[in-house]
Amino acid sequence: MLRKYSILAALAALCICPSFAQAANEDEVPYWASIDVDEANMRVGPGNSFRIAWVYRRLHLPVKVIRREGPWRQVEDPDGAQGWMRDLLLSRQRGAIVRGDDLIEMHAERGEAAPVLWQVEPGVVGLLGECEAGWCELDIQGHRGWVPESSLWGAGTP
CATH class of the missing domain: 2.30.30.40 (SH3 Domains)
Incomplete structure (x- = not known):
């Protein structure tokens, strides 16, 4: 009987530990x-x-x-x-804001060679998607595309 409760306690601990780890990560700043x-x-x-x-x-x-x-x-x-x-x-x-002094190009895919969808002004805010290889997906009120990560504040490591 004691062994049965020990096994149940061990299984419960395994289920709980990942949530503790996740909660600890949420507490880390910045x-x-x-x-x-x-x-x-x-x-x-x-x-x-x-x-x-x-x-x-x-x-x-x-x-x-x-x-x-x-x-x-x-x-x-x-x-x-x-x-x-x-x-x-x-x-x-995650949100991001376009920084700099000039318009930036929003592309259909990652990379300068991809078709340009829109030009975006500095100060425009959007929802940040995934960032990969120096490019970030940005959603500005439903207009989605890829912009250089270096043109955004709110992307990368805080």
């Missing part, structure tokens, strides 16, 4: 996130009593989470501003 609401306040400290430093009105704007404190996340925006946001305002769905 990581990329994106603003998941139409309006998000960035505060100067981790609490509602702290002054609002910035108000963001850009759905899917990428932010880099650099610190966690309870339900608060210290984030950095694409311009380098840092402050605190509630975790409920953020999503793990």
Whole structure:
């Protein structure tokens, strides 16, 4: 009987351990996130009593989470501003913003030789798909294509 419970306990531990490992990975900083609401306040400290430093009105704007404190996340925006946001305002769905001074080309496939679908202005925000070999898939309000990873903030390692 004791052996039966030992085996069941071992099997339960095997089932639970992967979820613990996944939860531990979710706690590691830095990581990329994106603003998941139409309006998000960035505060100067981790609490509602702290002054609002910035108000963001850009759905899917990428932010880099650099610190966690309870339900608060210290984030950095694409311009380098840092402050605190509630975790409920953020999503793990990756976003990216086109950076630079010039238009970039969105291609039908990875690579400069692929047909150009659109030209995209700096400051445009989209949902980030997979990145591979220096190219990232980007979805800008349903317009999907591939852009150079070097033209995006929110891609690569945070």
